[in-house]
Amino acid sequence: MLYIIGLGLGDEKDITLRGLEAVKKCEKVYIEAYTSLLSFGISSDGLSNLEELYGKPLTVADREMVEEKADSMLSQACHSDVAFLVVGDPFGATTHTDLVVRAKQMGVDVKVVHNASVMNAIGVCGLQLYRYGETVSIPFFTETWRPDSFYEKIKRNRDLGLHTLCLLDIKVKEPSLESLCRGKKVYEPPRFMSIGTAIEQLLEVEQKLGESAYSEDTACVGFARLGSEDQIIASGSMKQLLTVDFGAPLHCLVIAGETHPIEEEMLGFYMIKE
Amino acid sequence: MLYIIGLGLGDEKDITLRGLEAVKKCEKVYIEAYTSLLSFGISSDGLSNLEELYGKPLTVADREMVEEKADSMLSQACHSDVAFLVVGDPFGATTHTDLVVRAKQMGVDVKVVHNASVMNAIGVCGLQLYRYGETVSIPFFTETWRPDSFYEKIKRNRDLGLHTLCLLDIKVKEPSLESLCRGKKVYEPPRFMSIGTAIEQLLEVEQKLGESAYSEDTACVGFARLGSEDQIIASGSMKQLLTVDFGAPLHCLVIAGETHPIEEEMLGFYMIKE
Incomplete structure (x- = not known):
């Protein structure tokens, strides 16, 4: 299962309880870095705030990784729970739609956890x-x-x-x-x-x-x-x-x-x- | 302080950590009943799910109350922390804008906690x-x-x-x-x-x-x-x-x-x- 989880707009406290629950049960957690991560206040200590809250390490997925290496993330999601964290709501940007399309083509189940967006x-x-x-x-x-x-x-x-x-x-x-x-x-x-x-x-x-x-x-x-x-x-x-x-x-x-x-x-x- | 807190779209798990933290410190918690509460799944046992999660009772505020008796809620918010819970995001409906205007006119500080909306x-x-x-x-x-x-x-x-x-x-x-x-x-x-x-x-x-x-x-x-x-x-x-x-x-x-x-x-x- 691939969980695409919106983090909301402010900081680590803007995740929903549903989102946090999903992150906690995932084996691997990616976070997108290619749109607005810096503005999310997780440039320096923010990432560790998130890691502390989640109790597990995060892998920062930059634009290249999401666009070019999504397949390895999706393969993992075939046989385990993988979270992909997105600032705001998952469907503010076209890139995430593309990720869902690729997941569905590979037969990976996708669950979306919504949040506030601009x-x-x-x-x-x-x-x-x-x-x-x-x-x-x-x-x-x-x-x-x-x-x-x-x-x-x-x-x-x-x-x-x-x-x-x-x-x-x-x-x-x-x-x-x-x-x-x-x-x-x-x-x-x-x-x-x-x-x-x-x-x-x-x-x-x-x-x-x-x-x-x-x-x-x-x-x-x-x-x-x-x-x-x-x-x-x-x-x-x-x-x-x-x-x-x-x-x-x-x-x-x-x-x-x-x-x-x-x-x-x-x-x-x-x-x-x- | 008046906290206007979006609950998101699904059920009690869609509140954000920031929203939950605010609810927990408020003396009085109102929840709007006049737009989409029923669809939120809190018609029968949902309200008690929320009350259990928050550890305090909720007052259901129907349309009449919010439009006609907002002043008593706002007076409470002058000298204590009051939460007003809204399904979705606080600014999907004009009514909530009206509430903010009345609060600011009475000198009540307002904090908004965003969430997903339709x-x-x-x-x-x-x-x-x-x-x-x-x-x-x-x-x-x-x-x-x-x-x-x-x-x-x-x-x-x-x-x-x-x-x-x-x-x-x-x-x-x-x-x-x-x-x-x-x-x-x-x-x-x-x-x-x-x-x-x-x-x-x-x-x-x-x-x-x-x-x-x-x-x-x-x-x-x-x-x-x-x-x-x-x-x-x-x-x-x-x-x-x-x-x-x-x-x-x-x-x-x-x-x-x-x-x-x-x-x-x-x-x-x-x-x-x-």
């Missing part, structure tokens, strides 16, 4: 979850690669009065271009997009395309370390959010659509004071 | 969460009240290739019209919309409005008791889903938009066999 925890700011349109991803711009497909989606959402969740780029264990050319992988240091960078890129694209999808005066909500004890939630215009130091990753950004009175009242509590 | 757990079927458009609600039709505002939203989502989550109506502790006329509230038995009823209503509206938003051949996914040990997930056309007995509530329905190969592979595992 997709629902953003509800805490007061903007109602059923009033969101399509989610967008904002990728890091490079000198030569400045994709803007998110723009049309945000415009569409806002034209309909809907809110937009912007997921901000994460680069963990990306092989450097130079090292790929040399045939031996050397990894770039991890990078997490800040709310400030996201807003700068958003405003650059608005300036280029000029269809008034949003402006520096558009109401937004910035979230840093959502679900953690030290989370920051701040609402204000894009221009105002640019002045906030949100601190360590992960960050995400919501661009508001039309707001109802109860939504405005909640946003008021998170409003940046000038 | 909004993210539907990811388990393989349709990617970032490819959903606006969520719709399907209300019970009556002889004289057959609202169809969901139709336009589903059409818009499908025209954009996006999936649509349909939340199905729940009627718990609704005063009967007759009793309201007599001035003394008598409550209707609880009702939960089934996937079958939802599809019948959807097809009726399509037949009436005729804009080809969807048809009986449109691919859908039906979920019953999502996140519970006995959950059912079945994919197929609307027509096919009408033949499935999904059993006890809660049900919800996803209408697929355009699907990617990896999404189709996952849906294949849940496909109804004919």
Whole structure:
């Protein structure tokens, strides 16, 4: 049996009792390292906190391992209980869907233990979850690669009065271009997009395309370390959010659509004071 | 301090360690009864399961209490620790946003403990969460009240290739019209919309409005008791889903938009066999 277990958003205490029970009976426990482990606060002592809580060692599974060596993990799961731990909920990322497909193809039973994810925890700011349109991803711009497909989606959402969740780029264990050319992988240091960078890129694209999808005066909500004890939630215009130091990753950004009175009242509590 | 604690979707084991820790230190523990408590499996022995786990009694807070008598709960939270337990995640429903607003107005500190909700757990079927458009609600039709505002939203989502989550109506502790006329509230038995009823209503509206938003051949996914040990997930056309007995509530329905190969592979595992 393969258990895919969501860890939630904060720290080791955000696992559910059901999840902890499953971990405790598994012979082998993997934890994904390729999306948001650092932001989970398990970069240094966090992993040992988890190991202490579980009473067993963890194997950190990075992107390469999950994508290239999943078969060995799945073979183990054919004849014993294996846990694969995921920050947030197991189905925030396509990679995990892929893992389930491969498991089922190999005849491995899969059980999922759900938990909170960014997709629902953003509800805490007061903007109602059923009033969101399509989610967008904002990728890091490079000198030569400045994709803007998110723009049309945000415009569409806002034209309909809907809110937009912007997921901000994460680069963990990306092989450097130079090292790929040399045939031996050397990894770039991890990078997490800040709310400030996201807003700068958003405003650059608005300036280029000029269809008034949003402006520096558009109401937004910035979230840093959502679900953690030290989370920051701040609402204000894009221009105002640019002045906030949100601190360590992960960050995400919501661009508001039309707001109802109860939504405005909640946003008021998170409003940046000038 | 008011703790608003998500219980997750299945049973008492779906609370997080953080949530359980908070409950254990609270002097008074309320649990909401007005949305989906029955489906949580705590109609008869479930409540005592929770009370046993928590080591203290629970006060069931029905809709009237939360909407009309929240102030007494909030006054308690001014000078002691009070927990308010919510099935799923605290911000699935507008009512909880309202509670937070009232708490903050009274100067009561609020801490939220997140958990899985239907909004993210539907990811388990393989349709990617970032490819959903606006969520719709399907209300019970009556002889004289057959609202169809969901139709336009589903059409818009499908025209954009996006999936649509349909939340199905729940009627718990609704005063009967007759009793309201007599001035003394008598409550209707609880009702939960089934996937079958939802599809019948959807097809009726399509037949009436005729804009080809969807048809009986449109691919859908039906979920019953999502996140519970006995959950059912079945994919197929609307027509096919009408033949499935999904059993006890809660049900919800996803209408697929355009699907990617990896999404189709996952849906294949849940496909109804004919």
